[in-house]
Amino acid sequence: MIPEWFVLASGAWISVFLTLAVFSFLYKENPLFRFAEHSFIASGVGYWIAYNVWYCYDLAIGVPGGESGLYAGQWWWIFAFVLGIIYYFVLTKKYFWIYRYSLAIIIGVGAGLTLRTLVQAQILTLVMSTFMNLSPTDAAGNLIIFNPASPAGASLINNLLILVLVFTSVIYFFFTSETSVIKNAGRIGRIALMTAFGAAYGNTIMTRMNLFIGRAQELLGIAGPSPTDQQIAFVVIGITMLIVLFGYSYLVKKPPEEAAAPAPPKAEAKRPRKKETST
Amino acid sequence: MSLWEKLEAIDRRVLYALLWIVVLPVLYYPINLPTIISDLTREYYNQIEAIPSGSVVVLAYDLGPAGWPELGGQCYATMQHLFTMINEKGIKVVMLCYWATGAALIPNTFEGVYGPMDQMGAEYGVDWVNLGYIAGGEVGMSNFAMDTWGAKPTDYEGTLVSTIPLMQNVRTIQDVYMLISIESGTPGFEEYNRQWWTRKNTLKILIGALGVSIPGYEPFRPQRIQSYLPGGKGASEYISLVGKKVPAILAGQMGKKAVGVNDALSTSHILVIIFVAIGNIGYFLRPRRK
Amino acid sequence: MYDYVLSALDGTMYSILAFFIASGAYRAFRARTAEAALLLIAGTLVMLGNAPVGGVIWTGFLDINSWIQRIPMMAGIRGILIGAGLGAIAMGIRILTGRERGYLGGGE
Numbered sequence: 159m160i161p162e163w164f165v166l167a168s169g170a171w172i173s174v175f176l177t178l179a180v181f182s183f184l185y186k187e188n189p190l191f192r193f194a195e196h197s198f199i200a201s202g203v204g205y206w207i208a209y210n211v212w213y214c215y216d217l218a219i220g221v222p223g224g225e226s227g228l229y230a231g232q233w234w235w236i237f238a239f240v241l242g243i244i245y246y247f248v249l250t251k252k253y254f255w256i257y258r259y260s261l262a263i264i265i266g267v268g269a270g271l272t273l274r275t276l277v278q279a280q281i282l283t284l285v286m287s288t289f290m291n292l293s294p295t296d297a298a299g300n301l302i303i304f305n306p307a308s309p310a311g312a313s314l315i316n317n318l319l320i321l322v323l324v325f326t327s328v329i330y331f332f333f334t335s336e337t338s339v340i341k342n343a344g345r346i347g348r349i350a351l352m353t354a355f356g357a358a359y360g361n362t363i364m365t366r367m368n369l370f371i372g373r374a375q376e377l378l379g380i381a382g383p384s385p386t387d388q389q390i391a392f393v394v395i396g397i398t399m400l401i402v403l404f405g406y407s408y409l410v411k412k413p414p415e416e417a418a419a420p421a422p423p424k425a426e427a428k429r430p431r432k433k434e435t436s437t
Numbered sequence: 438m439s440l441w442e443k444l445e446a447i448d449r450r451v452l453y454a455l456l457w458i459v460v461l462p463v464l465y466y467p468i469n470l471p472t473i474i475s476d477l478t479r480e481y482y483n484q485i486e487a488i489p490s491g492s493v494v495v496l497a498y499d500l501g502p503a504g505w506p507e508l509g510g511q512c513y514a515t516m517q518h519l520f521t522m523i524n525e526k527g528i529k530v531v532m533l534c535y536w537a538t539g540a541a542l543i544p545n546t547f548e549g550v551y552g553p554m555d556q557m558g559a560e561y562g563v564d565w566v567n568l569g570y571i572a573g574g575e576v577g578m579s580n581f582a583m584d585t586w587g588a589k590p591t592d593y594e595g596t597l598v599s600t601i602p603l604m605q606n607v608r609t610i611q612d613v614y615m616l617i618s619i620e621s622g623t624p625g626f627e628e629y630n631r632q633w634w635t636r637k638n639t640l641k642i643l644i645g646a647l648g649v650s651i652p653g654y655e656p657f658r659p660q661r662i663q664s665y666l667p668g669g670k671g672a673s674e675y676i677s678l679v680g681k682k683v684p685a686i687l688a689g690q691m692g693k694k695a696v697g698v699n700d701a702l703s704t705s706h707i708l709v710i711i712f713v714a715i716g717n718i719g720y721f722l723r724p725r726r727k
Numbered sequence: 728m729y730d731y732v733l734s735a736l737d738g739t740m741y742s743i744l745a746f747f748i749a750s751g752a753y754r755a756f757r758a759r760t761a762e763a764a765l766l767l768i769a770g771t772l773v774m775l776g777n778a779p780v781g782g783v784i785w786t787g788f789l790d791i792n793s794w795i796q797r798i799p800m801m802a803g804i805r806g807i808l809i810g811a812g813l814g815a816i817a818m819g820i821r822i823l824t825g826r827e828r829g830y831l832g833g834g835e
Contacts, residue, residue, distance in 0.1 A: 168731075169730060169731035170731075172731045172732065172735075173730075173731040173732075173734070173735040174735075176732060176735045176736050176739070177735050177736075177738075177739045180736065180739040180740060180743060181739065181743065183743060184450065184453045184743065184746055185450060194736060194739075195740075197732065197736060198733070198736035198737065198740060201728060201732050201733045201736065202733060202736075202737065204728075205537065205538065205728070205729065205733055206537050206538075209537035209540060209570050209572075210537065210572050213570060213571070213572040214572070216589075216590055216591050216595075217572075217589075217590060220590060221590075221591065221595070221597065223597065224590050224591070224597055224599075225586060225587075225590060225597075225599055226586075226587060226590040227590070258831050261830065261831065262831070265822060265830055266822070266823065267576060268575065268576065269819040269822045269823055270819075270823065271575055271576060271579055271631075271632070272575065272631060272815065272819060273815075273816060273819040273820070273823070274631075274635075275631040275632065275635040276631060276812055276815055276816060276819070277812075277816065278635055279627075279630045279631045279634060279635050280627070280630070280631070280808065280809075280812040281809060281812040281813065281816075283630075283657065283660060283661060284656055284657075284805050284808055284809050284812070285809065286660075287656075287657075287660045288805065309790045309791075309793065309794045310790070310793040310794045310796075310797040310798065316794075316797075316798050319798050319799070319802065320798060320801070320802050323798075323799060323802030323803065323806070324802045324805045324806050324809075325806075326806075327802060327803050327805070327806025327807065328806045328809055328810060330806070331806065331807070331810040332810065347803075347806065348762060349762075349765065349799075350799050350802045350803035350806065351803045351806070351807075352762045352763075352765045352766045352769070352803075353765060353766070353769045353795065353799040353800055353803060354652060354799065354800040354801075354802075354803030354804050354807075355766055355769075355803075356765065356766035356767065356768065356769025356770035356773065357652065357769050357770065357773045357795050357796055357799075357800035358649070358652045358800070358804075359766070359770040359773075360769070360770045360771070360772070360773025360774040360776075360777060361648040361649055361651050361652065361668070361773065361777065362648065362649045362748065363648075363706065363709055363748060363752075363770075363774055363777075364648035364668050364669065364670065364702065364706070364774075364777045364778075365507060365647050365648035365649040365668055365669075366649075366741075366742065366744050366745035366748050367460075367701075367702055367705040367706065367709075367745050368506055368507040368648065368668060368669035368698065368702065369503070369504075369506045369507060369738065369741050369742035369744075369745060370456075370460065370506075370705075370742040370743075370745035370746075371460060371464065371506065371669070371697070371698055371701045371702065371705070372505065372506020372507065372509070372694075372698075372738060372742065373506065373738055373739050373742045374460055374461060374464055374701070375464055375506075375694055375697060375698075376735075378461065378464055378465055380464060380465075380690075380693065380694060380697060381690055381693075381694050383730075445754070449750045449754075452746075452749055452750045452753055453746045453749075453750070456745070456746060456749050470779050470780055470783055471779075471783060472779065473779070473782040473783075473786075473789065475789070475793075476793075501737055502729075502733055502734035502735075502737040502738050503737040503738055503740065503741040504741075505734065505738060506738055506742070538733070538737070541729045541730075545730070648777070651796065652796075652800060652801075652804045653804065653808075655796055655797060655800065655801040655804065656801050656804050656805040656808055667777075668777075670777060670779065673779075699779040700779075702777070702778055702779060703778045703779050703780035703781075704780075705745075705749075706774050706775070706777065706778035706780075706781075707778065707780065708749065709748070709749050709752050709774065710771055710774055710775070712749060712752045712753035713752050713753070713756050713767065713770075713771065715753065716752070716753045716754065716755075716756060716757065717756075717757060717758055717767070720757045720758075720759075
């Protein structure tokens with residue numbers, strides 16, 4: 159049995175090393191980053207394969223006494239196995255056409271499932287919720303034109319803006335016309351879209367910074383299973399990596415003579431002359 | 438070259454170093470900025486508080502390790518809050534995920550890796566169950582809505598779902614009161630909306646959202662989505678709200694992380710605003726070549 | 728493997744984008760036109776609302792952030808989603824009627 163302290167400590171060092179290897183890309187593309195990148199792809203793919211194979215086993219083969227799968231007498235799962243194996247023909251050139259049958263079934267089922275409810279779940283929902291009450295009233299029955307205490311709440315200005323901006327955004331996407339009405343409506347729609355993209359940018363900054371802060375907390379030992387090991391690993395591996403990166407960038411620099419000499423002129427490819435055929 | 442041209446031509450690695458400089462010290466020596474609870478977070482909290490007794494709640498961990506820094510606090514606090522509701526109101530919680538990478542995060546939240554997790558005396562199989570990963574994406578969601586036992590015959594540990602007491606009363610989506618999906622992409626809310634909500638249009642939906650996904654959820658609020666937690670900021674706010682009920686959560690790693698996140702978010706955002714300002718001032722002030 | 732390799736790598740791969748966004752904000756985010764200026768102003772106000780310090784400096788930033796996200800941003804994205812939904816219907820019908828065969832891949 160491996161002692162728990164060893165698992166935590168080695169895990170902390172591996173985790174910090176891989177984190178800093180990915181961050182080393184910020185300095186320059188280097189073999190450490192490539193190693194980390196390949197490890198990421200390999201571990202991710204392996205993990206997803208393992209979980210999906212296990213799920214298929216549970217569902218299609220089942221367990222003794224279960225209610226699903228071949229064990230429960232559901233012989234039709236064999237077709238599912240065959241369809242799944244057919245999918246691997248995508249890797250061959252000669253029998254590539256067989257894989258299209260499996261793919262067509264998957265795409266067809268997906269498209270059918272999506273189309274079944276797309277109108278109700280997405281389009282109708284969004285259109286109906288756009289037409290909001292244009293005479294919202296407070297408890298005393300007075301029309302709320304704009305409520306500074308609840309600036310994003312229901313008010314005449316807000317509800318009207320939503321209606322106009324959604325309408326003009328859809329016009330901007332669907333219509334191109336030289337008539338001034340459509341053109342001006344499209345311009346107003348663009349205002350809503352620019353604001354939307356600006357707000358989306360602000361939210362994206364928050365997400366990315368949060369992700370970086372999370373990793374930084376692990377490096378500093380604020381989060382994670384073994385804080386002391388993480389802190390020591392951060393300092394040791396960080397300094398070692400900086401030395402390695404500076405040394406690597408010095409070694410792969412071009413020697414001064416090659417940098418100063420002009421590159422030889424490229425030989426121009428001669429165009430083959432078309433043979434004149436006699437008629 | 439003028440000063441502005443020199444600033445524009447600055448090496449990008451200097452900018453990267455500045456970001457490290459404003460984030461790392463603040464994490465280690467927090468400023469302890471006050472947490473202002475937003476109405477979105479408060480509504481999310483209130484919706485969970487208002488779950489009727491005995492109702493079934495599905496908690497979906499549709500995320501991967503990439504989203505964990507922002508969504509981890511939400512996962513942890515939501516799970517803790519649901520366990521207080523199991524204790525107070527006898528609700529039932531079914532945990533599952535449509536992302537394979539979410540399956541390992543569910544038991545991780547229990548194992549104390551991220552801090553003390555009080556399960557409030559809840560009994561596995563009676564009060565809560567972890568079904569684990571369900572493959573198939575939107576097709577898997579459709580299957581689960583029609584037949585939960587058929588979509589996932591065993592739970593995360595391999596126990597037959599037909600033998601679990603809680604699952605005797607959860608056969609289709611009609612038996613579910615609320616869906617709480619903490620998600621970082623597809624499959625996610627849009628697929629749940631198409632496959633679950635259309636089969637049960639009284640289903641309550643709460644979302645634990647990445648900041649970058651907020652624009653995709655706001656159009657559906659409040660008709661489909663009752664509320665959502667806005668990213669890491671929402672996570673910090675929610676942890677402070679749940680911490681009033683379960684003080685242990687504030688003393689654990691997630692509570693300590695939340696304090697640092699607020700401060701580091703503030704300094705990093707201010708830095709980006711300064712970058713934008715310098716870049717634009719330089720753009721307008723630099724001498725133009727004719 | 729999951730806790731110490733995949734978690735570390737997956738999280739770091741996405742977090743590295745924070746640096747590129749900061750660098751992009753410095754070098755490329757310019758208010759060259761009125762629309763770009765509107766994008767910049769909306770983005771800055773949302774950033775100030777999202778940052779906890781924004782609420783400490785002035786609580787109005789939180790209200791402005793909330794208003795931008797719930798009114799103009801929501802309206803714009805709603806327009807995009809309606810268009811995307813209609814496009815998805817058209818694409819779905821094309822796939823089911825066999826008019827769309829791009830997903831089948833190349834070759835004969």
